[in-house]
Amino acid sequence: MKAEILTIGNEILIGDIVNTNASWLGDQLTQLGFTVKKMVTVGDSLPEMLLALEASKQNDLVIITGGLGPTHDDITKKALQEFFKVGLKRDEQVLRFVKSFFESRGIPFSESNVLQADVLENAQVLFNNWGTAPGMLVDEFGTLWAIFPGVPKEMKHLFSERLRPVLQAKFSVPKVIKSSYLSVAGIGESTLSDGYLKSVEALLSDNVTLAYLPHYDGITLRITASGDNEKEVLAQVELVRNRIKELAGEFIFSEEKATLGEVVGQLLKQNQWNIGLAESCTGGGVAFELTHTPGSSAYVKGAIVAYANEIKEHVLGVKKETLDQFGAVSSETALEMAIGAKNVLNTEVGISITGIAGPGGGTEEKPVGLIWFGISTPNESFTFKVMLTKDREANRKRSIMIVLDALRRSLSGLQGLPYGAQRIVYS
C-alpha cells in the first residue's frame, strides 16, 4: 500500500512554516501499514500542482493538505477540478455549518465564505467540525485522494475521524490498531534499549512494534499492535508492556503519557504532603515545571530561588560555616537547602538543587556540570550528585527532570536514583 503526502503552500516553500503536518501524517500512515513513498510540497501555482498530482497517481493513497481557504491564492480546488476534469457542487450541510460558524462568532458572513461550501463534483464530503473548509475524498484513476485543509487541528480531526474508518474499510489495513504508552526517565535511550530491553525484540514483528520517542523529560515508549481480532491485539500489547515493566520497571514513571511533574503531584497528593523547593542553578525551573499542572496549588506551597549565597544563608537558613567549609555546590549545602525549604515554606517535603550550570564558574575540583541535589521527606533525607555537560541550558533542563525523578522514586519507595547516582543518606 503506497502513499504520498502532497502539501500545498508558498509559506512552506519560503520557510515561514515548518511542515509538521507531513510528519504527523507520515507517522499515522506508517502505523496503519502504508509505505509513505514521497512527501512533496509545491506552491499555490496551478501548473506546479498539476505536475505534482500527475506524478502522484501511481500511489494507492494521496493525502493533499492546504490551499483550501477562501482567498484568491488558495487554488487547490481549482487545480483538482482541472486534474479530475470535474466541476463544483454546493454542499448544503456545509453551507449551513459555515453560516452558523460565522454567526456564533459574530463575524460578518461574506460572499467569499459561501465558496467554502463548494466541493468537487466527484468528491465525498468529509465534514469538518473545527473549521469552514470541508475535507473531500475522491476515488479516481485507481487512487484514493484525500483533500484536507492545512490547519493542523482540522487536518488531524479529518484524518482520525473521517478518513481512518474509510482506509480500514477499503484497504487491507488491520481492523484493530492499539497503541499503548510507558514513560521512562533517568536512563539514556541506548542503555535502555541495549542494556535492559534487548530481549523485548523477540516479541516484536511487523504487527507488533516498539517506538522510542525521546523528549526533554525522558523517553516515551509506544507499543503498537495491529490485527483483525481486538482481543488478540490487546493481548499482544499487554505482553510487550508487561515484559518492559519486568525489565525496566524502576525507570517507568508513568503508565500513560503523564509528565514527571504530574506524577510527582499525584504522589504528593496521595500522601497529603506539601512540597517546598530550594533552587539555585535551576533558577525556579523546578517550581515552574511543578506548577504547570492545573490544581498544583493543592501541594506546591512555594519555592525559594536562592541564586546568591546570601539568600541561601539568610532566607533558607543554610549555615555560614557550611557554605564556608564545603561551598555552595556540595552535599552538605544541598541537604541544608532542602531542609531549609521545608522549614521556611512549612512543608513535609523539601527538595534542593545547587550546581555549576556553566559556562563559567567551574574549578578543577568542581567543574561545570557538577550538580548536587537534596531530598527530604518525612521518611528519609538524602543527597546525590550527577555530572552533566558543559551546556548551561541542557544542564538546567536535565537537572529539573533528575530531581523530579529522584523524588518520584523516593515517594514510591524505590532506592535507585536516576542515571545510577548514589545516595548519601542523612538521618
Add this chain to the structure above:
Amino acid sequence: MKAEILTIGNEILIGDIVNTNASWLGDQLTQLGFTVKKMVTVGDSLPEMLLALEASKQNDLVIITGGLGPTHDDITKKALQEFFKVGLKRDEQVLRFVKSFFESRGIPFSESNVLQADVLENAQVLFNNWGTAPGMLVDEFGTLWAIFPGVPKEMKHLFSERLRPVLQAKFSVPKVIKSSYLSVAGIGESTLSDGYLKSVEALLSDNVTLAYLPHYDGITLRITASGDNEKEVLAQVELVRNRIKELAGEFIFSEEKATLGEVVGQLLKQNQWNIGLAESCTGGGVAFELTHTPGSSAYVKGAIVAYANEIKEHVLGVKKETLDQFGAVSSETALEMAIGAKNVLNTEVGISITGIAGPGGGTEEKPVGLIWFGISTPNESFTFKVMLTKDREANRKRSIMIVLDALRRSLSGLQGLPYGAQRIVYS
C-alpha cells in the same frame, strides 16, 4: 532562478523527524532571490531517488540533503553515481580529516569510515569542518547540484560557508545581502503592522523586505536589503530601521536579537542594581527566564515563589489585612509582594506577578486570565493588570514576557506599558 530542495531519508517519511532542514533552506534561498518551486522527500531507495533526481533537472539549483553516512542504508552517493554516470574518487584532504576526527575523539577508525572520503568524480568537494561527510557540488545538465549531509549543523555550515559564495559568483544573486534585526514586545503583530508600521511599506520592494518573525517573547523584525553596492544596501537597511524606530520605538527592546531577559539584565547591570522576584501564578518562570543568561548571578539574587497565600504573608510579608480585604490577585497585593521581594531578598529592584492562570479559580469579579503585576525600583513603584486568555500555559508564558517588558520600560525611563496597560502609581 528556480530551486528545489530534495531530502533523502526514511526517518522523515515515517514521521520520526520533522524536516526543519527544508524550511531553513527555503528561507535562505528565498532571501538570496531564488524561487523554491518544490520540496521533495524520498526514502533511502535507489529507484525513488533516481525518479526524483530526474524530475528536478529543470531547476537552476537543486540542494540534496541526507543519506551521506557510512552505513549501508545511506545510498545518496550510489544514486548520484548512477544519475550522473560517474564513479568515485578518494579525496586525500577529507581522508586525513576523517582520520584525525576519529583519533581526537579516541574512537576506533573502521574501514567503513574511509568511504566517507570517497566523493563523486565530477564533484567539487565542499569541505565540512563539523563532520566526516563532505559536501559536494556538481555542475551537470545545466543545473547546479549541491549535496549536503542531513545533520542540521553541518548542512547549515556547508550552505553558509561553502555554497553561498559559489551562488553569489555563479547566479545573478546580489553580491551584497544584509539583514538587520529589531526585537519588539508588548504589542500584537497586526496592531504593529497596521497601526504603527503601515507607512514603512512604501520603503519596501523586491530588494528591501521586512519580515515579522513572531516567537514566545515578542516579534523579531528582520529587515533585508540586497544589491551590488555595499554602501547602498546598508543605507537602505538603515532607512527602514530608522523609520521603524521612529514609529514604534517604545516597543523595541533590542536592536539585535537579544532576549528580554538579556536586555533587562544589561539594564540592571548598568544601574548596578540587584533584582528580587515574587512570583505566584508564574511559579518561578520569571526567575528561570532571567537566570537563563550566563552571568546573571551578577544581578539576580533570587526569588520567592509564593504559590500559597501563607507564603505571601509569612515569607514575603504581605499584610494579612491586604490579602483579606483585596484578595491575592489585586493591585495592593502585587505592590506588597514586589516590595516584599526587595526587603526579603535585599535588592534595589523587586517585581511581582499574581494572577489567575486557570483553568480553574476564576470568579465573575476576577476571571481566569486576570493577572496583576508589581514593579518597584529606586525610582518608582507601580502596579498594572492585564486580561489574558483561558489557556493556563499561554497565560503563564505571556505573563513572564509582560513583566520583563514592563521592567525594561521602567528601567529605560519609558512611561508606557505592554499592550496599553495603565499604571497605578504608588509613591
